[in-house]
Amino acid sequence: MDAIDVIRAKRDGGTLTPEQIDWTIDAYTRGVMADEQMAALAMAILLNGMTRAEVARWTEAMIRSGERMDWSGLDRPTTDKHSTGGVGDKITLPLAPLVAACGAAVPQLSGRGLGHTGGTLDKLESIPGWRASLSPEEMLAVLTDVGAVVCAAGSGLAPADRRLYALRDVTGTVESIPLIASSIMSKKIAEGTGALVLDVKVGSGAFMKTVDQARELAETMVGIGTDHGVRTVALLTAMDRPLGRAVGNAVEVAESVEVLAGGGPSDVVELTVTLAREMLAAAGLASAKDPADALADGSAMDVWRRMISAQGGDPDAPLPTAKETHDVPAPASGVLTRLDAYAVGVAAWRLGAGRARKEDPVSAAAGVLCHAKPGDRVTAGRPLLTLHTDDPSRIDRALEALDGAIEVVPDGAPDLLPLVIDRVG
Structure with missing residues (x-):
């Protein structure tokens, strides 16, 4: 095989053979x-796309570049969720213990935030003592005992994707749907789950800005999962406004605990329960305990506490709080019709909640609290947002990010996407 021949084939709009794909992924992983x-x-793939067969083979080759986890020894079916990322998207935190409380095992490998989107591991690391890195043996022990584990992927899982992801980031090829889909699905399939529910975000705060883009990505990923024997469905969900009221790290953990305690914002509760039902159905447990009941009776909270403790965390420890806060007042009285998700995410990032590079540290206490949601009535001068940070010099740049992000009208209703837009699979 020759790299130039493979490049030319795709550059000229051709279809790569299985042998070309296998050689390419192996050669790139080995540095050849x-x-x-x-x-x-x-870039050729970005411009010319891939067929379903090409994407399936590309994903398979990336899976084969490393290890594949096996949970067949568990006494319950496995199911997992992956979100394409958004602002205030803390759903994994209440969802994993909730689904475990209903009878499934949830081996959740999660990531860190980059740019305006938050990372599940960063959020959980605001809990004193909690650790993200577990060996496969430790993961199995927690899954066996608790039923849910949320941790970082090991270096042996789809190493080809790790190299390719970093390259796409600096070559303007992140937007390729075949490469996005194969990146996500290679890790999820290698994780060894039997069923997978995808939460594909749509809107200003998401990677996919339009419903059509999101549907194309969802269909591609569902196809990959199906072709690899993993029961896969996708929901398209709204990210044109922040999810819930908290955006950041510790503030999102606190909100997640509220949900597990039977409270929390209605949109977070609705999406958590909806995804839980999909995960249980995909795992063949549709007739199991209903997730809404598991929130109400405290059993999901019990699993959360055990899950956090099993990974070294103290579920009773106070969460970090910011040294500085700054209120952003409502600009007028009336109905809040727009609170742009992207702008709020950038503000939280600039306050210290996120990172510009993977190696940057994050502040556990930084973030934004939203005191109103689109559709709520607000009063001029009353706090609409509260900025949290340990570094007051960051506040001005966070305020700049929010310029033009808020719209209040005397009367009317916001033009919002429905929380759950569509289902694929």
Whole structure:
């Protein structure tokens, strides 16, 4: 095989053979294929796309580049959820223990935030003592004992994707739907779950800005999962406004605990319960305990506490609080018709809740609290948002991010996407 022949084939609109795909992923993982050659191929894929068969084979080759986890020894079916990322998207935190409380095992491998989207691991690390890195043996022990585990993916899982992801980030090829889909699905399939529910976010605060883009990505990922024997469905959900009221790290943990205690914002509760029902159905447990009941009777909270403790965390410890807060007042009295998710996410990032590079630290206490949601009536001068940070010098830049993000009208209703837009699979 020759890298240039593979590049030319895709550059000219051709379909890569299974042998070409296998050779490419193996050669790039081993360093035989140079970064500049893979960059050229990634751009050709971005411009010319891939067939379903190509994407399935590309994903399979990335899975084969590393280890594949096996949970067949568990006494309950496995099911997992993946979100494409958004602002205030803390759903994994209440969802994993909730689904476990209803009878499934949830081996949730999660990531860190980058840019305006938050990372599940960063949020959980605001809990004193909690650790993200577990060995496969430790994961199995927690899954066996508790039923749910949320941790970082090990270095042996789809190493080809780790190299390719970093390259796409610096070559303008992140937006390729075949490469996004294969990146997500190679890790999820290698994780070994038997069923998977995808939460594909749509709107200003999401990677996919339009419903059509999101549906194309969802259909591609559901196809990959189905082709690899994993029961896969996807929901398209709204990210044109922040999810819940808390955006950040510790503030999102606190909100998640509210949900597990039977309270919390209605949109977070609705999406958590909806995804839980989909996960249980995909795992063949549709007739199991209803997730709404598990929130109401405290059993989901019990699993949360055990899950946090099993990973070294103290579920009773106070969460970090910010040294500085700053209120953003409502600009007028009336109905809040717009609170732009992207702007709120950037503000939280600039306050210290996120990172610009993967190696940057994050502040556990930083974030934004939203005192009103689109559709609520607000009063001029009353706090609409509260900014939280340990570094007051960050506040001005966070305020700049919010310029133009808020719209209040005397009367009317916001033009919002429905929370759950569509289902694929």
